[in-house]
Structure formats: structure tokens, C-alpha cells
Amino acid sequence: MKKLIYSFLFLGAITALGGCKEDSYEDLIPEQYDKILYLKTYGQQTIELFDDGSQVDYSLTVVKTGSNPAATAQAQVKIMSQAEVDKDARYQGNNYKVLSSACYTYKSEPLELTSADAYKQVKMKLSPAKILEEIAETKDENPNYVYIIPFRLSSPNDQVNQDKKDLILKLNVTKLSIYFKKGSQMVNLNTVTGDEWAFEAGMAMVSGVQNTWNFTAQIEVDRSDEALNAYNTANGTAYLMTPEAAIVNINEGVFEAGNNEAAAAIRIRRAGLAKGYTYLVPLKLKPITEIETISVSEKLHYIILEYPLDPEADRIELTTESFFDVYGWHISNDYGNLIDNNNETHFETQYWAITGNTTYGTPLDVRIGKEVHSVMFEYITRGGGNTNPQDISLWASNDDEVTTNSESARWFKLGDVSGVPARYEAHKKYSSKVFVSSQPFKYIRIAVKTGNEPVDGTGTAGGCWGMAELKIWAN
Known part of the structure; x- marks a missing residue:
């Protein structure tokens, strides 16, 4: 009997609801939910802050709804x-x-929402500088920390939507700074005209912020060994x-x-450079003195100045008179074979006598x-290729x-010659690196210690070395 009564009551309730089409939604909310509170922004929110020395205003909105x-x-x-x-x-x-209270200014006070209030805001001030300090102090504890300010809405008397009561505010703070837009630029000085050139280094404000300041950014050449060695080590180079x-x-x-970009410039003269080198100009940003809150990136901008020997202008016109033999170890009339543009002829040292010494082997001397x-x-x-030269050094x-x-x-020795063709590699072209010296010179000695066998005075009478063609560039 009781089940039957409950069924009739349930059907009556459904009938009553079905007949209330003109009633508002709020009228359908049970009386105990006449007011419900929640955070307009809830769940998680990430905000980006920039440390320009000032505090940042932030507000949360508490919404009131219900029947x-x-x-x-x-x-x-x-x-x-x-x-x-x-x-x-x-x-x-x-x-x-959780960030400490040193990172913000906030006072948690009771909010009174009157009959006229559909919402009310609570306000706080965030301190990007303090946040950065606290991150720096604690990041070693756990490099995966996610720094937050966690809010929770509550009420002593009224209903709070449990799904919308919390806000986890995640804070990403970027130090306001400028940086070089590019890491490097490379210039071949043989392709530019004139005796002086201006090279620009573009700079920019860190992305995400609009520049509202007028200031200058100065650059200087970082002449430290660390700057030069770090670049050469990282790139496998030997720039000067x-x-x-x-x-x-x-x-x-x-x-x-209003402008987030600028460019500084450095002017370089040809007269201070020597051909054959590749030079490095490591530029760094100097501290901004006008606005202390703007920092500068430590990353350098590298200008790479290639100044190779010119394949035409710096080629030495060799003749048979360019070569000389103070030891008498060469074969007469062979010099012409080095410059006849014919790979089927060749120059060769004497193969019927023991030649050479332990310092220079059997050298080929040339007037520049x-x-x-x-x-x-x-x-x-x-x-x-059976007498290809090996174990070569270059002197001047x-x-x-x-x-x-x-x-x-x-x-005086310019250096050792490496990577030469092996014995029996016929008609193989070899190009040396550029050898440079702070001392001027007008003679070079291609010192060869091994050919088909040692030619440094320790071999037999059959020892010799030879080559088909020779070209030289110098400046």
C-alpha cells in the first residue's frame, strides 16, 4: 500500500514540473540552493609575468547565483x-x-555580497621580482617544481559549488631583457669592396612584452680567451x-x-687584417645603465670574417727561376715540369744518390x-704515385x-703539412691549409722527409720523391 502511495506522489511531482514551462530556471532550484557561490575562473590558470621592477595587479571574481x-x-x-x-x-x-606571502600582497577578508551584488572581486598585487628570487632560492630542491598560488573559496553559511571553488594560479616569470637576434654572421672579405665596413648586430626585447622605455644598448668586443676558445671548441675551428x-x-x-628592436654597429678596417686568416669578433651586450630592471642576455653575437687568399689575385706566377737548390739534390731541368699544366710530366729528386738531412729531408725551395x-x-x-711526398713540413x-x-x-717553421695523398695515389690533387706568420717572408721551403722511402739522409741511393704540378698562393 505504501509503495502505491509513493508512486502516485512521484507521478504527481513529475506532472507538476511538466506544467511549469513559464517558470524561470531559478524557480526550479530547491529552496536550500537559493544562493550558490563559485569562482568565475577556477581549475588552473597560467599567467606570464615580466619583471620590470613593478608589481602586477591580479583579481579573482566570486560569483553569486541561485534561485x-x-x-x-x-x-x-x-x-x-x-x-x-x-x-x-x-x-x-x-x-x-606554493609561493610564500613575500611574493604577493593579499589580505583574505570576508566578502559581503548584498542583494544588489551578482559578483564581487578580490584583488592582490604580485611581485615578479620576489617570485624570481624565491624560484632561484628553491629550484635546487626540485628542478621540476611548478610554482603556484592556490586559492580556495569558502562560506560560513552559504552553498559553494565544489567543482568551482579552487583556482591553481601558475606563474611564469620572465626577466625583462634584451638579446641578440642572431647568433652569428659570416662575411667573406674578398667579396666586399672598400677598405672599411660596418656590420650591424640586431637586438630585440624579450618576446611577450611591449617596450615602453627609451634607452640605449651598448656592445663591446669580448676579447677574453674564454670567448674565443669556447667558440673554436664548440665549432671545431681555429679562428683568430x-x-x-x-x-x-x-x-x-x-x-x-613602442619599438622592440634596435641595431648596434661595429666598423672594421681592412688594413688591420692579414689575408689567410679567419677572424672572430665576439660581441657582448653591456649592462643597461639607464633602466636597471632591464637585463642583458649573456649570449654573444659572433661576426666571422673570412679573409682567404684570392684564387686569382694572390696566385704566384711561378717560373723555372722561382726554384733553387742549395744542396744539389734535384734533377736538372725538372722544374719546368711543375708548371707546364701537364700531369703526365713530373719533377723528381735524385734517385741515384742518398739525399736529405734530418731537419729538412730533401726540400723544394721557392722564391715568392x-x-x-x-x-x-x-x-x-x-x-x-710511387714517389708521392710524405712527412712534409713548411718553412719560411x-x-x-x-x-x-x-x-x-x-x-723558421710555419707548420706541418697533413692529410697528403698516400703513396701510389696517382694524379691526386692536394690543397694545403693557409699557413700564416706575423713575420714577413719571401722564400718558402717545402721540406719532404719521405718519398718512396726516407729521403732524410737515412735512406738508400734509390730514395726520391716527386710531383706532377705545383701552385702557390701568397699575400
Whole structure:
């Protein structure tokens, strides 16, 4: 009997609801839900902050709804502690780190929502500088920390929507700074005209912020060994620092309010550079003195100045008179074979006598015809390749004595020659690196210690070396 009565009551309730089409939604909310409170922004929110030295305003909105919009309500928004966040199962495993009250200004006070209030805001001030400090102090504890300010809405008397009562505010703070737009630029000085050039280094404000300041950004050449070595090590190069004598002047970049980009410039003169080198100009940003809150990136901008020997202008016109033999170890009339553009002919040292010494082997000496500081050479191996030169070093001199005195000590070493073709590699072209010297020179010695066997005075009478063609560039 009771089941039957309950069924009739249930059907009556459905009939009553079905007949209320003109009633508002609020009228259908049970009386105990005449007012419901929730956060307009809830769940998670990430905001990007920039540390320009000022505080940032932030506000949350508490919304009142329900069946009786005219009802009053009380609410409070507090910031949860680290312990509360850690205890809440919903937030466990997220590496949340609650920022301390030093990072913001906020007072949790009761909110009174009157009959006229559909919502009410609570306000706070965030301090990006303090947030950055706290991150720096605690990041070593856990590099995966997610820094947050966790809000929770509550009410002593009124209903709170449980799905919309919390806000996890995630904070990403970027230091206001400027940086070089590009990491490097490369210029071949043989392709540019004139004796001086201006190279620009573009700079920009960190993305996401609009520049509202007028200030200048200065650059300077970082002449430290660390800057040069770090680049060469990272890139497998052996570039040289650009000499101070090559720097004419440096102009600062000017940032104007509303413009997030600027360019500084450095002027370089050809006269301070020597051909055959590749120079590095590591530029760094100097601290901004006008606005202390704008920092500068530590990343450098590299200008790479390639100054190779010119394949036409710097080629030495060799003749048979360019070569000389103070030891008498060469074969007469073979010099012409080195410059006849014929790979089927070749130059060769004597193979019927023991030649050479332990310092220079059996060398090929060449007159450059002018004072130079850099040199490179290219040769083609002879047919068969059985006497290809090995164990080669390059020497230089600026003293005429070396053309007549085999005992002269006026030679200085430019360096060892590496990567040459192996024995029996026929008609193989080899190009040396550019050898450079701070001392001028007008003679070079291609010192060869091994051919088909040692030619340094320790071999047999059958030892010799040879090549088909030779070219030299110098400046």
C-alpha cells in the first residue's frame, strides 16, 4: 500500500514540473540552493609575468547565483598552504610549490555580497621580482617544481559549488631583457669592396612584452680567451681574435618606446687584417645603465670574417727561376715540369744518390717574389704515385742568404703539412691549409722527409720523391 502511495506522489511531482514551462530556471532550484557561490575562473590558470621592477595587479571574481538572486551571501577566498595542497588528492604528484606571502600582497577578508551584488572581486598585487628570487632560492630542491598560488573559496553559511571553488594560479616569470637576434654572421672579405665596413648586430626585447622605455644598448668586443676558445671548441675551428687595430669604432643601439628592436654597429678596417686568416669578433651586450630592471642576455653575437687568399689575385706566377737548390739534390731541368699544366710530366729528386738531412729531408725551395705573411700551396701527384711526398713540413725565410747558403739558420717553421695523398695515389690533387706568420717572408721551403722511402739522409741511393704540378698562393 505504501509503495502505491509513493508512486502516485512521484507521478504527481513529475506532472507538476511538466506544467511549469513559464517558470524561470531559478524557480526550479530547491529552496536550500537559493544562493550558490563559485569562482568565475577556477581549475588552473597560467599567467606570464615580466619583471620590470613593478608589481602586477591580479583579481579573482566570486560569483553569486541561485534561485534567489536578491539574497545576501558571505564568502571568503583564502590562499591554501603547502600542507593543504599536498594533502589534497587532486593535487598530488604535480610538483606544486606554493609561493610564500613575500611574493604577493593579499589580505583574505570576508566578502559581503548584498542583494544588489551578482559578483564581487578580490584583488592582490604580485611581485615578479620576489617570485624570481624565491624560484632561484628553491629550484635546487626540485628542478621540476611548478610554482603556484592556490586559492580556495569558502562560506560560513552559504552553498559553494565544489567543482568551482579552487583556482591553481601558475606563474611564469620572465626577466625583462634584451638579446641578440642572431647568433652569428659570416662575411667573406674578398667579396666586399672598400677598405672599411660596418656590420650591424640586431637586438630585440624579450618576446611577450611591449617596450615602453627609451634607452640605449651598448656592445663591446669580448676579447677574453674564454670567448674565443669556447667558440673554436664548440665549432671545431681555429679562428683568430680580430686585432684591436682593425676596429674603427662601435655604435650603440637605440631602443625607442613602442619599438622592440634596435641595431648596434661595429666598423672594421681592412688594413688591420692579414689575408689567410679567419677572424672572430665576439660581441657582448653591456649592462643597461639607464633602466636597471632591464637585463642583458649573456649570449654573444659572433661576426666571422673570412679573409682567404684570392684564387686569382694572390696566385704566384711561378717560373723555372722561382726554384733553387742549395744542396744539389734535384734533377736538372725538372722544374719546368711543375708548371707546364701537364700531369703526365713530373719533377723528381735524385734517385741515384742518398739525399736529405734530418731537419729538412730533401726540400723544394721557392722564391715568392715579394714579402708576404700567408701562403698555401697545391700539388698534383705524379703518374703511378710511387714517389708521392710524405712527412712534409713548411718553412719560411725573409733572408736572401738562404738562396746560396745550405747551412743557413735563417729558416723558421710555419707548420706541418697533413692529410697528403698516400703513396701510389696517382694524379691526386692536394690543397694545403693557409699557413700564416706575423713575420714577413719571401722564400718558402717545402721540406719532404719521405718519398718512396726516407729521403732524410737515412735512406738508400734509390730514395726520391716527386710531383706532377705545383701552385702557390701568397699575400
